[in-house]
Amino acid sequence: MNQPSSTLLGHPKGLFLLFGTEMWERFSYYGMRAILVLYLVSTVESGGFGWSNADALSLYGTFTMAVYLTPVLGGWIADNILGQRKSIIIGGLLMAAGHFTLGTPQEWLGDGAESAFYIGLTLLCCGNGLFKPNISTLVGDLYEEGDTRRDGAFTIFYMGINIGAFIAPLVIGYVGEKIDWQLGFVFAGVGMLISVAMQLAMAKRYLGDIGVNPSAHGMSTGTGVSAKDRPLTQVERDRVKVIVIMSVISIVFWVGYEQAGGLLNIYAKDFTDRDILGWEMPASWLQAVSALFVVAFAPIFAGLWTKLGDKQPSSPKKFAYSLLLVGVGFLFMVAATMEQGGDLNVKVSVLYLIITYLFLVFGELCISPIGLSLVSKIAPIKFLSLLMGVWFACSAIANKVAGLVGSMIGEGAEQINNAFSIFAGLAVSGFIAGGLVFFMADKLVEWMHGAEDRATVEHSELDQDPV
Incomplete structure (x- = not known):
């Protein structure tokens, strides 16, 4: 595979092109997400659809499920047809067209109007x-197997x-809530066009031929046979099991985390004191808090994983930490609802949401980039994008x-x-799932067959006879 060898901050320069491409795509998506539910529940007179909280959150769940389910098909198309x-x-x-x-x-x-919305x-x-x-x-393709920088x-x-994701709610959220909902969506579309333009202008220079050809048409390591035509080895089958199991486990984390764009967004709007010296901060701005913490x-x-090197926790144990952290985060929302004492007129400090987001982000950093890295390092080449799609399908x-x-959460009194029951349930689910993953961790590492061990990778079993 031909790829440029120049580096920046110890990583291939192509990483930073992909960084920028994804940054603008996420600007468009998270900006749209920040105002979607608020737009749906806004009155018709205010330019919205006037839906109930329950209907808006149900549509939000269906839409975000579809967003993360379609990568299964998109991954297969890339692996086998388009690259x-x-x-x-x-x-x-297509996404830019959707925003516009x-x-x-x-x-x-x-x-x-409603038909156009669904289109x-x-x-x-x-x-x-x-x-x-x-x-x-493509990020994973920049690194050889066993590279601890991954x-x-x-x-x-x-x-x-x-x-x-940090910039998006501040810009698109403000434009949507304070100026015009439709103009907010247009801003999201512009962000998506910038993302596409970066790829068109710089991909050849910084990525070489990575991702140009469908991966299933490539040659399997050491066999001279097309990856598409070679059956999986037992090692590859075990590794696929790990990807599927870890993807399913991640569902518990994302059920909690994705309350940010839905229930926590509604809670911020209706039950949080957002007054700053007489000015009310837009509820959508709190969607930027998580992104700020991630940045x-x-x-x-990243520095911690690099410094620990081979001594860092295994991927399964990082997953376990993420689940425990989401449990801790929702304890603060339990405390917030307890402070309200069932009174709809009581608005709680914004600090409850901010601290909750902090723990959710700590958990996110132990599961989301680690999950992407895990799939890229152990997925069989002919199913690489497809299995990345499976990871996102579980997010769906x-x-x-x-x-x-x-x-x-319903309506009224x-x-x-x-809300108390929901937050408590999410906290308990995180603790139980985290403990379960700790119990399973050693077996999952065994099925990875040394994928996280540089020494073992040098004597990889991937070229054994297929089964």
Whole structure:
């Protein structure tokens, strides 16, 4: 594989191109996400659809499920037909079209406004399916198997995601809430076009031929046989089991984490004191807190994994830490609802949400970049983007469940008690799942067959006879 050898800060320069590409794509997505539920529940007079909280959160869950489910098909298309690079460009253009469709003024559409809304969401889902698994796969392709820089690289890449996610609610959230909802969606579309332009202008220089050809058509290591035509070895089968198990486990984390765009967004709007010297901060701005924490702490986590090297915790144990941290985070939301005492008129300090987001981010840094790195390092080449899609598909399930869980807050006087039950359930689920993963960790590492051990990789079993 031909790729440029120049580096920046100890990593291939292509990493920073992918960093920027993903940053602008996430700017578009998280900006749209920050205002989507608020737009749906806003009154018709204010330019929204006037939906109930339950209906808006249910739609939010269905949409985000589809966003993370389509990468399974998009990954297969990239592996077998288009290659990662073309998939990213086509997916980006589809997403831009989706944002601009959402941004079409309702008065232009008349009775077709709701139909156009659903068309826009569909374009976003289809585009994301081609974009999301393949940009992450390209990051992994920059590194040889056993390269201990890989987890750190995905953490740096994750900073790009969250710089975009931090800026997005501040810009798009403000424009949407304070000026015009449709204009907010247009800003999201512009961000997506910048992402595509970066790939078109700089990919050849900084990525070489990485991702140009479908990976399933490449040659399997040491066999001279197309990866598409060679059966999986037993080692590869074990590694696929690890990816599937860890992806399923991640659902528990994401059900909690994805309350940010739904239930926690509603809680911020209705039950949080956002007054700053007489000025009320837009509720969507709190969506930027998590991203700010990721940008602040990602270098620390990346440096920690690099410094520990071979002594760092295994990927399964990092997953376990993430689940325990999400449990701790929601304890603060339990405390917030207890302070309200069932009174809808009591608004709690914004610090409850901020501290909750801090623990969710610590958990995120132990699971999301690590999960992306895990898939890229142990997935068989012919299923590389497909299995990246499986990772995102489990996020899809989590997003739908998160929407259903969040919608249980209901309406009226029972909202506080319902919120208490939801937050307590999420905390307990995190603690139980974290303990379970610690119990399973050693077996999962065994099935990885030394993928995280540089010495073992030098004598890889991948070239044994297929079964």
